[in-house]
Amino acid sequence: MEEELPLSCGESGKPVQATLSSLKMVDVGKWPIFSLCSEEELQLIRQACVFGSASNEVLYTTVNNEIFVLGTNCCGCLGLGDVQSTIEPRRLDSLSGKKIACLSYGSGPHIVLATTEGEVFTWGHNAYSQLGNGTTNHGLVPCYISTNLSNKQVIEVACGSYHSLVLTSDGEVFAWGYNNSGQVGSGSTANQPIPRRVTGCLQNKAVVNIACGQMCSMAVVDAGEVYVWGYNGNGQLGLGSSGNQPTPCRVAALQGIHVQRVACGYAHTLVLTDEGQVYAWGANSYGQLGTGNKSNQSYPTPISVEKDRIIEIAACHSTHTSAAKTQGGNVYMWGQCRGQSVTLPHLTRFSCTDDVFACFATPAVTWRLLSVEPDGHLTVAESLKREFDNPDTADLKFLVDGKYIYAHKVLLKIRCEHFRSSLENNEDEIVEMSEFSYPVYRAFLEYLYTDSISLSPEEAIGLLDLATFYRENRLKKLCQQTIKQGICEENAIALLSAAVKYEAQDLEEFCFRFCINHLTVVTQTSGFAEMDHDLLKNFISKASRVGAFKN
Known part of the structure; x- marks a missing residue:
């Protein structure tokens, strides 16, 4: 039985x-x-x-x-x-x-x-x-x-x-x-x-x-x-x-x-x-x-x-x-x-x-x-997307936070100026990365294969840092779009601070406008209370110029 x-x-x-x-x-x-x-x-x-x-x-x-x-x-x-x-x-x-x-x-x-x-x-x-x-x-x-x-x-x-x-x-x-x-x-x-x-x-x-x-x-x-x-x-x-x-x-x-x-x-x-x-x-x-x-x-x-x-x-x-x-x-x-x-x-x-x-x-x-694949044919873009982080075909792996991310040297050279120079005479099969977190660096590498990113607004700040460091201007724009979609009263000051730090002017302007439009609630948040002195000074000055403090 x-x-x-x-x-x-x-x-x-x-x-x-x-x-x-x-x-x-x-x-x-x-x-x-x-x-x-x-x-x-x-x-x-x-x-x-x-x-x-x-x-x-x-x-x-x-x-x-x-x-x-x-x-x-x-x-x-x-x-x-x-x-x-x-x-x-x-x-x-x-x-x-x-x-x-x-x-x-x-x-x-x-x-x-x-x-x-x-x-x-x-x-x-x-x-x-x-x-x-x-x-x-x-x-x-x-x-x-x-x-x-x-x-x-x-x-x-x-x-x-x-x-x-x-x-x-x-x-x-x-x-x-x-x-x-x-x-x-x-x-x-x-x-x-x-x-x-x-x-x-x-x-x-x-x-x-x-x-x-x-x-x-x-x-x-x-x-x-x-x-x-x-x-x-x-x-x-x-x-x-x-x-x-x-x-x-x-x-x-x-x-x-x-x-x-x-x-x-x-x-x-x-x-x-x-x-x-x-x-x-x-x-x-x-x-x-x-x-x-x-x-x-x-x-x-x-x-x-x-x-x-x-x-x-x-x-x-x-x-x-x-x-x-x-x-x-x-x-x-x-x-x-x-x-x-x-x-x-x-x-x-x-x-x-x-x-x-x-x-x-x-x-x-x-x-x-x-x-499920709808048919047997894959476009070039679909083929590249599917090969990201594939250990079976990769010839390079990045070690980040104790985890491996698998990649292909030739694609990285084609897609990124930084890798074109750093991998030119590099015969290593493993590259250790400590400057950025695993989610951020994985999102960056995936972007090189897919032209898109999928991150939370908070993680996108880290990717914005990376994009600035590697001078990837299109990636900076994508990061700014992601951050904009996740802004709220509680994180507005933090996102504004990040925009200023990484010279993301479009994002800075967006965050500033959001703060002005929600000024009463934003000024009561912990982020505003802990705001950097110079940033606070500039914020108040700019807010005054646009008449934010007028009755």
């Missing part, structure tokens, strides 16, 4: 791990919920994740880097601040300006999202502390999770039914939430309300991949070993037994086999080796192991797909379905298929594993965060 879930919110949905894919020609229209979107809205979609017990919720990003949601909104899982369902896409303003690197969701459902900056946000169902914010109150809006993660850059996330995992750039795993079977790896069965590092056998290991089963957890380390913990009633831990495991334990049966990836279904597990071989274990009542029968397996079992090597495996918690893609581009599926049981890998007509879950699985969900 496969384990039962505690009931919540009248939902019976199961979790699915969703990680950023690099797909082209994915037709989001194959998922029924997108029939609620207009053709114009569909054309703008660049990332998407369908989730919920009946694939009745969706989150997607657009070409303009805006995030939209729609669906039934169980337990506030759309993050809109309410529990009202919506059949029209609504913008998720609380994450405005954030770019999604990866996300995952659980059964409640709850959402765990990591941004490209490595920040973690959670919202939705929280009866078991699966949001990691220290409470058991449902989260109606995205909450930034900083406890034990504030100095970490999260690069992967995974949700079980009611527990959550994240993987950091330094190979550490943190877990929180429901722990009735030891799935957070703490050694006990007490729920974990905040992120806690998973140690034990992982203490000195560098983890490269994580996944969650319904109530179990998996980690692949850089040496190719697989570590497992949590519920094991169907043998889904691959340890040859059915006893639960409260702390990480290595899958000894894979000794000598180098695993690259792990994927978890409802109650079964798939792994992909560096040789393109798939192994499976766990529940098999729908043939989801691909062994040709419906018998559970508690040891890793090799699965024969075809002679061509496998390059991708896919499974998700909402279904009992498995899929794989070969190097030659063939896509296979097995397990539950529209109510039928397929016990051996079956060749499909699809070109990507995502379509298996859109067309064959029940419910029709996405097993990962889709990245």
